[in-house]
Amino acid sequence: MTENADDRTVLIVDDDPSMRAALRQWIRLAGFATVEVAGADEAMSRLSPDFDGCVVSDVKLEGDDGLELLRRIASRDTDLPVVLITGHGDVPMAVEAMRAGAYDFIEKPFDPDHIAEVVRRAADKRALVMENRALKKQLEEGAGLESRLIGNSPAMETLRQQILHFAKTDAAVLITGETGTGKEVIAQALHDFSLRSDGPFVAINAAALPEAMVEAELFGHEAGAFTGADRRHIGRIEAAHNGVLFLDEIVSMPLVLQPKLLRVLQESKVDRIGGTKSIDVNTRLVSASNLHPGEAVRSGRLREDLLFRLNTIELHVPPLRERGRDCLLLFDTFSNRLAVQYGIGAPGLSVRDEAFLQTYPWPGNVRELRNAAERFVLNAEVNPQPLEALVTGQREPSDPTRSTGLKDLMDEYERSLIENALRRHKGRVADVLRELNLPRRTLNEKMARHGLTREQAGPTETSET
Incomplete structure (x- = not known):
């Protein structure tokens, strides 16, 4: 197995303190960590979905006995190995225990080496189950992400791997890339595939708000803080508590507010305008910029100390023109989805259309490509045109004899x-x-x-x- 025994835990359940102590000693000598409890209810409270070891329980317990504990564990996780021990065992009890799903059944008195071997095999089985679950989850997440970030180019495959890896952390992420490359889609994925997925995803575009409104929208305000503030307003940072805050076009944030945002990142506290006390916030910041962050610092649009807090992790989204045949896959996907949406047939591409798709630089990136696909689908039945004409507006003379070889x-x-x-x-x-x-x-x-x-x-x- 790839795991070490020291990384795994054995939950010992026995209402006899001396027996718990003996089991603890023997199992720890075998290289496992232990947790000891006296009854079934306390045992169930210690078991989580990611419990990485096995359970060793006496059959005779106060309250629910070991067989009932086994059934309760099986109802929650059928793949969690349970080893039962008894000094009063007989064949019918052993048969009942195995039918109920016990991994093994050991009678007292037992050889410490024997129970250590049984525990080792049970823990190995659990480790394999956890590895398979992790692999299955990774495959499911990867498939889910592929439907959002479509593309087979090496750059996109690497980007998807990075997203799934970094989503599990709470580090600040700065996403860079040209307009239309899908930076908000990536920010949403960082939320959805993270441990914060049950929390809010709050997005704000700093460039889309008048400068005077940015502070109130981000930090909130108390009633009477300024003219027109007739009630308390919860800012976006506070609204993203226990979730993810996405700041798009971060370099458009007014310089005067950047120190205030830096304090939020450093101290995990936010001050509402007009407030008298700081409010604790637990949020992960994901930001985005279509301008290279170094250039933003050199041009005086972004504070360098804030940048160091924003780009703990930096993800770069490649422009569509650098993604090879991804444009064909994206166009086909968009065309089929839009055809279903509008209830019309999906038109096919000519050889010339395919050549245009792969040679046009797509300055608007994926956003422009989707717009082109929508226009192509909607015009196909009533006003069919070459894709190049729809995208560039360069209409050609109607000459049916003209063709491109x-x-x-x-x-x-x-x-x-x-x-x-x-x-x-x-x-x-x-x-x-x-x-x-x-x-x-x-x-x-x-x-x-x-x-x-x-x-x-x-x-x-x-x-x-």
Whole structure:
């Protein structure tokens, strides 16, 4: 097994203090931690869904006996091993215990080595059950997240793994990425797959509020705190108690309020405007920015000390143009969902539409792509148009004889792939060669044929390997 015995606990249930002491000594010598209780009710109060060991109980107990305790445990968790001990055992009792789900049945007097071995096997079985449950939960969570963050590109697979991992912590998260990449979807996922999922998810966009309203919305106010404040208002931070607060466009928060937010993060207390006492808050902060946080600090829009509190974990969402064929999968998913929503048939894509999907830079990212899918679905039956015309507005002359050959489409797609790779790697040809799996000479020939240069991709490095 992957777990050490020292990581697992044995719950000892016996109303005889001397027997509890003996069992404690033998089981601890076998390498397990122990918890000892005298009766069934107290035993049930110590058992949680993630209890990682096994139960060793005497059959003769005051109140509910060991067999009844076994039934109560089985009704809560059939996979929790229970070992029963008795000095008055007989064959019918042993049969009844095993039928009720006992892992094993041991008669007094017993060999300490024997009970240690039984406990070890029972704990190993429990460890396997817990590992399988954890794996099943991970698979279910992964599948659930895949339906929200659609994409098979390596960048998206990595992002989903990071979300599931960091969701289990309470550390502050800063999500960076261009407009329309789905930062709020990620923030919601960090809440939904966390231990705070039963708590509130409270979102506020700092850029969408007038500056004068940001403080009152975030921190709240008491009645009479200012003109028009005729009643107490609970701020978003306080409303997110025991949950997650999502601050979108964090760099748009007024500088004068940033120290106040920093105090909330440092001390877990919030001060309402006009209030006389601080209020304890327990909230996890997730923030987002479409501007690089370092640039926000350099431009004076974000305090550096606040940034250090915001980006304990930093998640970057790649733009759609860097996600390869994800745009096809996303468009197909959106088209089918929207067709169902509107009660119409989902139209198919032409070869030219597919080529456009993969070569267009999608400056509005996933948000723009979804809008394009909606327009494509709604226009398909009454006003069918090429996807390019719907997205760019560039209408072509109606010429049924005009067509774009496969070679032209492939050339356009190839040029887009190389151009995007050069931009992604800032002109570092060695990195482009690795990504596209091309020999240097072939890449040079293709760049020349398509009129591409390293300088078009932005700043370049002076040396390569």
